Amino acid sequence: MIEFNIKLTPQVRDDVSVLVLAKKGEILILQDLALDLSFLADGDILPAGAIEHPLLSEAQIRRRGNLLEVDALVFPINPDCTDPVACFPEPVHVVQDGPISLPDQGLTIQEDTHAN
Structure with missing residues (x-):
């Protein structure tokens, strides 16, 4: 079974959207x-x-046996984010297929002012 080890590189941005x-x-x-x-x-x-992807521009990807390592995946965080888990994230080790759990990016949910 292939595993991934992903190193997140936090980057403060004004245009943060949820990383999936x-x-x-x-x-x-x-x-x-x-x-x-x-x-x-x-x-x-x-x-x-x-x-060619803005979140992978600095990432190096290496294969070591059944491990795929992604070094320096950009992890956009909100300028107001102070959570150490997001600002200084541990590498994410992924074994199972499916969604990958990531730290909170410090996003706030705003009401949609255009809703009827």
Whole structure:
């Protein structure tokens, strides 16, 4: 079974939206983008910038046996976020397929002022 180890790199942004990640075998789903990493052989490294996505621009992806390591996935946080878990996140180790649990990004839910 393929596992993922994802290192989050917090980045303060004014345009923060909920980061949605999921795993399906050797596929990492980032927002609506499915990244099939099955082509990476043991020891292969996908260098930073190889995937054109703003959250992966600095990320290096490496395969070590059954482990896929994602280094430096941008983790957008709200400028007001002070939660140490979000500001200094631990790497996320993923074994099971499905949604990936992430720290709170410090988002506040605002009422929709355009609702009827």
